[in-house]
Amino acid sequence: MDPRRLLVFREVARAGSLTAAARALGWTQPAVSQHLAALERSVGLPLVLRGPTGTSLTEAGEVLLRRADAVAAELHAAEEELASLAQLRAGRVRLHCFPSAAATLVPEAVRALATSHPGISVGLVEAEPPEALAAVGAGDADLALVFGYDAEPVGLGSLVWRPLLTEPVHLVLPPAGTVSSLDELAGADWIGGCERCRVHLVDCCREAGFEPALRHETDDYVVVQNLVARGLGVTALPESALTAYRHPEVRVLEEPALGHRVVGVAHRPGADQVPATAALLRELVTVVGGG
């Protein structure tokens, strides 16, 4: 049973005649007649009795009309719901992001979205880049706010990568000292951050000619700076971590050899066409400063 013909039948029942239904549909009368005849042929029952003064429904027609009304109601409701999503009156966007982004960039963007479009619900999950990317790939999240060192993050798979900002990585040193570059820290005690940061740090040190001795490990940039301030070691931190929190006693040194951290979002292809996702993306771009 062709549902389009069902709706034509419904219009006939509503209008009370084939001609009137045709007018309502913007068609000619034979078009309606043919549709109705085809529908009746397909169900094997007359649905409408044609009289000179108009039409009346058979029992089968009355039964079918109730179903047709239900179908039309579903279609109408579907259009309403989709319009709400399209106009950002409703919707959901799930963002997985790494900890230091959650501290600064993300709250601003989410706040802006909540203000401009209160119907959108934002789901926020703190996750390291590999887990965030996996969640997006599995459909458990819409956006992954992730980073890579001097390159796109690994494990993107078929996801689309959109860089947001590139920031330098700085040396973080105790207040007292005369060190001014990486290669002077071959013998220092090092504090490692998250796994990926650690790997990058080790890579940079090897490039500089030594193997760093990792004494402590924490991915909390506040803890790290406290450790450094007490003279328990040295470390490297990306600029945004130092913007989010800067211990007053640590010494920060620009060191090009530590490279850059690239921060951006990843999403499934086409997901940036989903209004709620696109809206949050726009806000993130705005927060980091323009297009």
Next chain:
Amino acid sequence: MDPRRLLVFREVARAGSLTAAARALGWTQPAVSQHLAALERSVGLPLVLRGPTGTSLTEAGEVLLRRADAVAAELHAAEEELASLAQLRAGRVRLHCFPSAAATLVPEAVRALATSHPGISVGLVEAEPPEALAAVGAGDADLALVFGYDAEPVGLGSLVWRPLLTEPVHLVLPPAGTVSSLDELAGADWIGGCERCRVHLVDCCREAGFEPALRHETDDYVVVQNLVARGLGVTALPESALTAYRHPEVRVLEEPALGHRVVGVAHRPGADQVPATAALLRELVTVVGGG
């Protein structure tokens, strides 16, 4: 939003990929791709995210899928209901018929229908021919069992007329007497039946050269025969009324001058294609004796 495309989308969501949906539909992959693209264009939102390993639904897709499932369920239920009607497992037929038909012909036919198709409910209303025809014309009944004298009943309008039987009208006389034809009854007291029977009787008498004196009026053929048996008058009755009930003391005389009564059914054009109506029609034809 084209509901056929909605069902294509539903199949995509169910199958998990465009290619699999195409297989299920017996189409090629581009056909599904085009339908889905058209649907997404019409709603202005992506519904399905295409990945190399298959597809996943967007939020809009999930919303729409629920509606599509509801639509599909309605369509399926409609087909079930219509199949019940087509196979006479369910249905309704409303018959309006004149009194003496209700006494004999109709009970047999209804009984036969109830036995062979217990799911069919028959609604029976006793009504004089003009009212019965009006009810059918107004859609308040499916069949009108009516009669006319020597012709189709008047007031058929656009209804279809199907004669069932033709029966002679006989003279009904008191047991004692020597009368043997109509023209000998110019001076008799007459008993009139229903309005239409009375009109026919008067016409026949005038044809025979006199104006009948109508002393009594009743449309009950049992009452009529009792009046005649007591010698209170004479009358004319169609054969079936005498078959239904025959007072042992009245004398029945064949009188060609009284003409014939034609009994048949009327229905709206096309109504004989409605299974329940057609079934009762068949039973009526069977009861009166064949095709």
Next chain:
DNA sequence: CGGACCCATAAGCCACACTTGGGTCATGGA
């Protein structure tokens, strides 16, 4: 790096579906 699996796009072609035109039937007014 080639093969297998997704998908999208372009071009071709058929058939469906809508239009046009003509005809029947019943109703209503002059």
Next chain:
DNA sequence: TCCATGACCCAAGTGTGGCTTATGGGTCCG
């Protein structure tokens, strides 16, 4: 009675939507 109106159906012409074939891009896996 005659015509006008409005209902429907039927038949034939035509345009376009929609399916197919063919091709190419992309990811994942061996």
